[in-house]
Amino acid sequence: MADYAIILDDLAVQMRLGIHPHEAAPQRVLVSVRLTVDYPKTPDADSIAEVLDYDTIRDGIHALAGGDGFALQETLVERIAAFCLTDPRVRAVRVRSMKPDVYPDARVGCEIVRGR
Template sequence: MTDRIELTGLRARGRHGVYDFERAHGQDFVVDAVLELDLAPAARSDQVTDTIHYGELAERLAAVVTGEPVNLIETLADRLLTVCLADPRVRTATVTVRKPEAPVPCTFTDVAVTMTRPAR
């Protein structure tokens, strides 16, 4: 399957991390999501009901990021994948969680975790 919906650069403030100051002050997280599904029905009908509404998907993903804190961005990515795979039309989802303000004692551009899961 080569049909995909991609949502990139979704920024939301969360309180995830293993350190108390990360939980207290929060930081921005950036999420990319790629959903693989058959987009032919939507292309034929021209109806949003025949595809994944990416605005609603963005709101659900942002709610996870701004919601209950977790220690690891791996756990956060897994929760985001659950949201992406909730629609039965999605065959595979890939989520990348970036933590550009991670407490790393060296100069760096980004820290990211990417996870891919098939629908069950």
């Protein structure tokens, strides 16, 4: 088997995320995902059909961001991780969300690791 890390880093989405009244409007959220992916063999045909297409992960995150929103970052990262693990080749996933504009002097976020 061939193990690869697929990385989507600092994807910026606009979404409702938070518990405070000022967070009722969509805000910028940065999402990073690192997937450990098992392929049955080393991809040698140089074809997207052999590998996990990261467009799928990006599109899934955009779909979640376009929904009703979340109160907690913990819920957001759990949903993203669950979505990523629907691909049977994904052995583990690390998901991080960051709200960069909540404070003028810091970013706030949440990170989880999930696996099979």
